[in-house]
Amino acid sequence: MRNYLKGTIGDAINLLLSASAMNFKRVINLWNTEANFRWKLIYKYIVNIYQNIFAQFLKMTF
Numbered sequence: 001m002r003n004y005l006k007g008t009i010g011d012a013i014n015l016l017l018s019a020s021a022m023n024f025k026r027v028i029n030l031w032n033t034e035a036n037f038r039w040k041l042i043y044k045y046i047v048n049i050y051q052n053i054f055a056q057f058l059k060m061t062f
Contacts, residue, residue, distance in 0.1 A: 005013055 005011070
């Protein structure tokens with residue numbers, strides 16, 4: 001990527017923008033990981049509820 005900002009002030013601004021982009025990327029990746037974990041947990045909870053409901057109604061014996 002090319003830096004179009006001139007001088008030392010441009011270098012400083014570019015440094016801050018690069019660092020903030022890197023931090024933003026880390027936060028988004030962490031959020032995605034935790035969101036994925038929470039959706040899986042909610043899915044398991046819902047499946048468990050449905051299994052318990054159907055187990056009460058069907059009561060299969062072989």
